[in-house]
Amino acid sequence: MESVLPWMQEHLLAVVAILITIVLVYHYLIEKETGAKLSKRYRNSIFEAQSKIFLNATQYLISGNKDLAIKEFLSAVDINRETIETYFALGGLFRSNGEIEKAISIHRSLIARESISESHRLRALKELAVDFDKGGFVDKAIETYRDVLKINRDQTEVIQALCRIYEDTEDWDQAYNCRIMLSKVGQQNQAETISHILVQKAKQHFEKGDFKKCEEDLEDAFRFAPSVSAKILRLKLFLVSGDLEQGKFLLLEILKEHPMYASFIFVSIAEDFKTNNEELKKSYQARLEVLRKYFLEMDDKDLISSASVVLSKVRLLKEQGMSGEAFDILKGWMDNNKNSSEVMKVEYIKLLIELQKKDEALEQTKGLLQNLHQTLAKHYCRQCGYNSDSLFWRCPQCHEWETIQFRWKV
Numbered sequence: 001m002e003s004v005l006p007w008m009q010e011h012l013l014a015v016v017a018i019l020i021t022i023v024l025v026y027h028y029l030i031e032k033e034t035g036a037k038l039s040k041r042y043r044n045s046i047f048e049a050q051s052k053i054f055l056n057a058t059q060y061l062i063s064g065n066k067d068l069a070i071k072e073f074l075s076a077v078d079i080n081r082e083t084i085e086t087y088f089a090l091g092g093l094f095r096s097n098g099e100i101e102k103a104i105s106i107h108r109s110l111i112a113r114e115s116i117s118e119s120h121r122l123r124a125l126k127e128l129a130v131d132f133d134k135g136g137f138v139d140k141a142i143e144t145y146r147d148v149l150k151i152n153r154d155q156t157e158v159i160q161a162l163c164r165i166y167e168d169t170e171d172w173d174q175a176y177n178c179r180i181m182l183s184k185v186g187q188q189n190q191a192e193t194i195s196h197i198l199v200q201k202a203k204q205h206f207e208k209g210d211f212k213k214c215e216e217d218l219e220d221a222f223r224f225a226p227s228v229s230a231k232i233l234r235l236k237l238f239l240v241s242g243d244l245e246q247g248k249f250l251l252l253e254i255l256k257e258h259p260m261y262a263s264f265i266f267v268s269i270a271e272d273f274k275t276n277n278e279e280l281k282k283s284y285q286a287r288l289e290v291l292r293k294y295f296l297e298m299d300d301k302d303l304i305s306s307a308s309v310v311l312s313k314v315r316l317l318k319e320q321g322m323s324g325e326a327f328d329i330l331k332g333w334m335d336n337n338k339n340s341s342e343v344m345k346v347e348y349i350k351l352l353i354e355l356q357k358k359d360e361a362l363e364q365t366k367g368l369l370q371n372l373h374q375t376l377a378k379h380y381c382r383q384c385g386y387n388s389d390s391l392f393w394r395c396p397q398c399h400e401w402e403t404i405q406f407r408w409k410v
């Protein structure tokens with residue numbers, strides 16, 4: 001199966017052309033049976049010309065010559081203007097060849113035809129929307145996809161396309177509506193994604209300093225699913241309101257569920273928020289400090305055995321110039337984990353150098369260099385492999401939600 005799929009994609013046009021040829025032959029035979037209006041001789045000549053053209057076109061497609069294939073298909077349209085599948089094939093060919101405007105004019109001409117059936121008209125409208133979408137005409141794509149939905153709401157692919165556009169453009173209100181639509185047409189569980197979208201909405205309010213609206217959207221987010229991003233934002237709201245006991249409790253909960261997010265939690269809650277309220281900024285910083293201290297003193301058994309948690313503690317301590325304490329924690333961990341990862345070893349060596357423990361630094365470096373594999377990025381997508389320095393809840397490349405994986409940068 002795995003090798004068939006890429007091949008199909010590679011030769012999609014050829015496959016389409018062959019299918020069309022088969023359909024035409026089929027129609028020819030059916031018409032022959034029922035005795036269509038055209039005289040037999042005329043029909044035969046059309047069929048012969050068409051088969052020749054489709055065979056030529058198929059040949060061109062197989063050899064990868066899309067331009068010549070399109071020419072052949074165009075002449076087929078001249079021969080029999082009622083062959084609607086030919087138009088669709090042609091539109092698809094133009095689009096995949098990057099000739100969006102030609103594809104658009106073909107699909108528009110189909111929609112405008114009087115003789116066309118409603119199902120074909122809907123299909124042409126859908127194709128037109130995809131043309132706009134692929135051509136980067138976002139507004140027109142949205143409008144046309146919506147026109148399709150007005151005719152028939154039960155169009156999963158169309159709703160998915162709209163979701164993608166709204167999420168790309170960070171229009172979270174519309175993205176939310178689309179995901180709700182998607183769950184109504186039976187697309188499997190959207191709760192986690194909807195939660196993320198509502199958190200994005202809530203974040204915008206947070207940045208503006210509108211904490212009340214932020215809280216409301218966040219409540220909604222939790223109603224759908226308690227996603228990590230929702231919990232981190234709630235933690236920030238606790239720091240705003242000064243509810244430190246709840247904040248500590250929540251921090252512990254997130255760390256126990258997702259220890260790998262340890263470092264990110266602190267990066268995220270330390271981000272500046274846009275408010276002119278200097279008083280609030282100050283008290284936020286002070287509360288953040290209390291939370292940091294609470295984290296550094298955490299001695300929960302599960303947590304201190306997590307490499308991510310240890311590394312986060314070490315880095316926080318180093319930021320505060322407490323390299324001695326950082327070293328103690330890391331050394332304790334290294335002693336218990338003989339086969340620790342390269343990143344832990346590098347961090348350890350850095351501390352050894354900083355603390356002037358030259359001999360041990362040299363010894364450790366030797367061991368490390370013998371089997372060092374360079375790692376390039378801190379974050380990557382488990383679905384498509386997209387690499388990034390910054391954190392993403394939705395992968396910018398494959399658009400999946402929460403596929404992020406961590407790899408510590410050396």
Ligand SMILES: [Zn+2]
Pocket residue numbers: 381382383384385386395396397398399400403
């Ligand atoms: Zn991805």
